[in-house]
Amino acid sequence: MTIQLDSRIQCPHCGFSRTEQMPTDACVWFWECPECGVLIKPKPGDCCVYCSYADTPCPPIQAGDGDCCQSNHEVNRS
Template identity: 65%
Template sequence: MIAEPQLASTLTCPACGHSKGETMPTDACQWFYDCEGCGAVLKPKPGDCCVYCSYGTVPCPPVQASGFNSCCG
C-alpha cells in the first residue's frame, strides 16, 4: 500500500526568514514562489526540482512518492 503524500509544507524565505504554510500542487513542479515578506522570487536550488524541495518543510509529492531527490525533467 502506497502512503498518501503530504500536501502541506511551510516555505521559508532564505532572504528574510518569512514562513508561510502552503498546499503543494500534485500535478506539476512549482519553480517560482513570491515571498510575501520581502517580495523575493524564490527559485529551486541547483539539483532540486521545485521550491518546495529547496525551501519547504516537506518535499513535493512526486519526490515523496519516488523516494528520489528529483522528480522533474
C-alpha cells in the first residue's frame, strides 16, 4: 500500500485551504490557519487535524494503524 503524504487541509473557520505534506513521524494536533490565524484542533474522536479537516487521512490511519497519535502532538504553524 502506498501512503499519500500530500493532503489538502481546509480551515473550518474561513474556508482557506492549501496542500501540505503530512509528517510520517509526528501527529499534527494543532494547525494555525495562515489566512485567518485561527488555531484548529481535531474533532472529537479524530486523532489529528488531517483526519478532521483534510481530504486525506494521516499516514498511520492510511496504513491501518488505528490509533495514530497517542502522545506525540506537533504544532504546525507553517
